Every structure is written in structure tokens, then in C-alpha cells.
Amino acid sequence: xxxxxxxxxxxxxxxxxxxxxxxxxxxxxxxxxxxxxxxxxxxxxxxxxxxxxxxxxxxxxxxxxxxxxxxxxxxxxxxxxxxxxxxxxxxxxxxxxxxxxxxxxxxxxxxxxxxxxxxxxxxxxxxxxxxxxxxxxxxxxxxxxxxxxxxxxxxxxxxxxxxxxxxxxxxxxxxxxxxxxxxxxxxxxxxxxxxxxxxxxxxxxxxxxxxxxxxxxxxxxxxxxxxxxxxxxxxxxxxxxxxxxxxxxxxxxxxxxxxxxxxxxxxxxxxxxxxxxxxxxxxxxxxxxxxxxxxxxxxxxxxxxxxxxxxxxxxxxxxxxxxxxxxxxxxxxxxxxxxxxxxxxxxxxxxxxxxxxxxxxxxxxxxxxxxxxxxxxxxxxxxxxxxxxxxxxxxxxxxxxxxxxxxxxxxxxxxxxxxxxxxxxxxxxxxxxxxxxxxxxxxxxxxxxxxxxxxx
Numbered sequence: 001x002x003x004x005x006x007x008x009x010x011x012x013x014x015x016x017x018x019x020x021x022x023x024x025x026x027x028x029x030x031x032x033x034x035x036x037x038x039x040x041x042x043x044x045x046x047x048x049x050x051x052x053x054x055x056x057x058x059x060x061x062x063x064x065x066x067x068x069x070x071x072x073x074x075x076x077x078x079x080x081x082x083x084x085x086x087x088x089x090x091x092x093x094x095x096x097x098x099x100x101x102x103x104x105x106x107x108x109x110x111x112x113x114x115x116x117x118x119x120x121x122x123x124x125x126x127x128x129x130x131x132x133x134x135x136x137x138x139x140x141x142x143x144x145x146x147x148x149x150x151x152x153x154x155x156x157x158x159x160x161x162x163x164x165x166x167x168x169x170x171x172x173x174x175x176x177x178x179x180x181x182x183x184x185x186x187x188x189x190x191x192x193x194x195x196x197x198x199x200x201x202x203x204x205x206x207x208x209x210x211x212x213x214x215x216x217x218x219x220x221x222x223x224x225x226x227x228x229x230x231x232x233x234x235x236x237x238x239x240x241x242x243x244x245x246x247x248x249x250x251x252x253x254x255x256x257x258x259x260x261x262x263x264x265x266x267x268x269x270x271x272x273x274x275x276x277x278x279x280x281x282x283x284x285x286x287x288x289x290x291x292x293x294x295x296x297x298x299x300x301x302x303x304x305x306x307x308x309x310x311x312x313x314x315x316x317x318x319x320x321x322x323x324x325x326x327x328x329x330x331x332x333x334x335x336x337x338x339x340x341x342x343x344x345x346x347x348x349x350x351x352x353x354x355x356x357x358x359x360x361x362x363x364x365x366x367x368x369x370x371x372x373x374x375x376x377x378x379x380x381x382x383x384x385x386x387x388x389x390x391x392x393x394x395x396x397x398x399x400x401x402x403x404x405x406x407x408x409x410x411x412x413x414x415x416x417x418x419x420x421x422x423x424x425x426x427x428x429x430x431x432x433x434x435x436x437x438x439x440x441x442x443x444x445x446x447x448x449x450x451x452x453x454x455x456x
Contacts, residue, residue, distance in 0.1 A: 041418030082108030105204030159211025179224030
């Protein structure tokens with residue numbers, strides 16, 4: 001018996017809705033609202049248009065619908081399209097410990113299964129909290145990114161186990177689903193280096209699709225490889241060279257669920273650029289951009305060391321590179337006083353004023369910051385003015401800060417701002433109302449219906 005797989009499946013089968021704290025349930029609803037907001041906001045994005053073409057209408061078998069267009073298709077394709085919409089704007093949520101997870105990538109996959117199988121809102125919320133726990137506890141201890149691997153299998157695992165719970169699979173089937181999600185879907189972190197392509201935002205959604213497909217295969221009787229983690233050619237030996245103990249809970253009293261600890265993003269950029277962006281917004285109150293001779297950005301080595309020497313870090317040529325570029329994020333925040341989706345659709349990373357300020361930037365990665373991370377994420381911006389004056393701003397952020405969560409008023413404002421171009425006010429209000437009381441819904445299908453956009 002693969003003890004790691006057994007531990008993950010046992011947890012996914014044992015957890016009951018009654019075990020969930022009120023805080024966990026509220027946070028799950030908040031992630032759903034955020035997911036639908038950022039998804040609808042990405043409706044017109046080019047990568048979404050590309051993959052939407054492959055979600056052919058389906059008339060037989062289990063079906064789920066794509067957000068916005070409401071195309072009925074297979075659950076795995078609906079998961080891929082909808083998760084890609086969730087991921088595209090870089091505004092969903094993040095969890096960073098030993099490595100990085102974007103756990104909301106799994107949410108549309110679970111919603112697709114819940115719609116296809118006519119599951120209740122309560123069942124959906126439970127599956128979502130399971131998926132978050134699996135993904136986040138894995139990256140608590142496993143150095144996925146540092147050793148050259150990408151996030152696809154992490155999302156696939158969480159989605160497969162959450163979907164398995166919605167499908168009422170037995171233990172043997174769930175073990176097969178987990179293996180089928182994991183073994184065929186190992187992915188390379190080349191996705192997030194050099195010139196970053198559209199696939200950066202599609203890698204997690206690919207995991208959501210494969211997790212859904214794995215669970216459906218397992219339901220039909222497909223067996224997966226034995227020992228996916230602990231076998232001679234399993235994950236531990238082949239990818240990491242050692243075995244890790246994933247801190248999955250066996251008791252739930254007073255447990256803080258992972259969904260309570262992720263951070264809903266305020267800016268459409270890489271999460272490690274958030275603290276520097278906040279520092280830039282403070283710094284611009286103290287100095288005018290035209291007076292800057294040099295701007296030193298001091299941040300954490302773990303987040304940026306491998307990027308420093310890449311040309312795309314200093315002169316992005318794609319949206320995907322720009323939202324990961326520390327000098328760009330700091331510079332455009334200093335100039336514009338904000339970073340919003342239109343920052344990238346307008347290709348601000350190509351503008352002369354931004355490139356000029358970026359040329360005045362340097363990046364330092366102090367040892368003391370590296371020693372504190374990720375328990376404390378430090379950033380300091382130090383300006384030297386043309387007159388030789390030094391002006392600085394320093395910001396520290398902790399997991400406790402992250403876990404405070406986005407206030408309801410700000411979350412709903414974010415949702416409305418993103419969806420206003422596509423949905424009527426009455427529809428937006430209905431979606432928010434249904435999300436906050438989704439645990440009372442007998443079926444989640446009505447919620448998906450409300451995402452439909454009338455393009456006539």
C-alpha cells in the first residue's frame with residue numbers, strides 16, 4: 001500500500017460537511033465569488049477564445065457548461081475552459097510555503113462535476129475544501145518549483161480527489177483516480193521561465209481537466225498505476241529523491257483548513273510581486289517619478305533569484321512575462337498608482353515611460369530577507385533622487401496577514417468591477433446572493449446559468 005496515497009484518500013473520504021468550521025465555509029464561498037468574477041472578466045481573452053473552440057457542444061453523457069457562453073460539453077473540457085478563465089487574469093488566489101499553489105484552479109473542475117451530476121451546493125463546498133487541503137498541504141512540504149516541476153499535478157490531485165467525493169467513489173476507485181491524475185501529468189517548470197507563453201495560465205487548468213477525467217475514468221473501472229508516490233519509479237524517487245510526509249489532518253476539531261489560509265489577490269500579477277507593488281504605491285506618495293535617479297528593489301531570494309538574469313524580467317514582451325516581472329510591477333505602480341487588468345490589455349509593459357523607469361531599477365536579494373522568508377516576506381524600495389536624497393519604504397507581510405482575507409465589501413466590489421462589462425446589475429446581485437447561500441442549494445446548475453452572457 002502506498003502510504004501517501006492512502007493518507008490523501010482516507011482524508012478525502014473521512015471529512016464531512018459537519019466537520020467544517022463556519023470560517024472554512026465562508027472562505028469557500030468567498031473563493032467561489034472570486035472565481036466567478038475573475039472568470040467572467042477574462043471572457044474576451046485570446047487564450048480563452050483559443051481553447052473555447054475545442055469545447056465542442058455535447059448532447060449525450062454527463063455534461064457541464066462553459067462559463068459565459070453556456071456551451072454544454074464534457075465535464076473535463078468544461079473544467080479546462082472555466083479553469084483557464086479563472087487563471088488568466090492572475091487575480092484568483094495563491095498559497096506559498098515550500099512551493100506555490102493556485103488552488104482555485106481546481107474549483108471550476110469541481111463545479112463542472114457538480115453540475116454534470118446534479119450535486120448540491122453543500123456537496124460542492126465540501127469537495128472544494130478537500131481539494132484545497134490536498135493541494136496546499138502538499139506544497140507545505142514538497143519543493144515542487146525549486147526542483148524544476150510545475151503545478152499541473154498538484155491541481156490534478158486536488159481536483160481528482162474532490163471530484164471523486166462528488167462522484168461517491170469507493171476507496172479503491174479514489175486511489176485509482178489519484179494515481180491516474182498524478183502519474184500521467186508530471187509537468188516542467190520551464191512553463192514559468194524565459195519568455196513566458198500563454199501556457200503559463202493554462203498549466204493549472206490542464207491539471208483541473210486531468211483531475212476530472214481521472215475521476216470519471218476511475219468511476220468506469222479504469223485502474224491506475226500502483227505506488228504512484230512511493231514506488232521505485234514514483235513521485236518521491238523520480239522527482240525529489242526523498243519522501244515527504246504531507247501534513248494532512250486526521251482530526252478536524254479546531255483545525256484550520258487550507259482554504260482559510262490562501263490569499264485572494266488584489267492585483268493581477270504574480271503573488272510575490274504584491275508586497276513590492278504595495279511598497280511602490282506608498283513610495284509614490286513620497287517622491288515624484290521624474291526626480292528618481294535610481295530605484296533599488298530589495299526582495300526575497302526564493303522568489304526572484306532565478307529570474308534576475310533573464311531578459312524578459314527587464315524587458316517583457318508578453319503579458320505573461322510582464323505580470324511576473326518585479327521591475328515592471330514596481331515601475332508601473334509608481335507611474336500609474338494602480339495595476340489592473342487594463343494595465344496588461346493596454347500593453348503598458350511596452351510603453352516608453354515604463355521602460356525608462358525600469359532601466360533605473362536594480363534588484364537586491366539580501367541574506368536577511370531570505371532567512372525570514374516565507375514566514376515573513378520583506379520588501380524595501382530605496383530611491384536615490386537626482387539631488388542625491390535617499391527615500392525608502394519597507395513592507396513586511398506574513399501568512400497571518402494573508403489569512404485575514406479580503407473583506408466582503410472589497411470582494412464584492414472586485415466581483416462587480418470585473419463582471420460589469422458583461423453582466424447586468426440584477427444578474428450580478430443574483431450571483432452574489434446565490435454564492436453566499438450556496439450550501440442551501442439543491443443543485444449548482446442555476447449558478448452556472450447566471451454566468452451566461454448575451455452577446456447579441
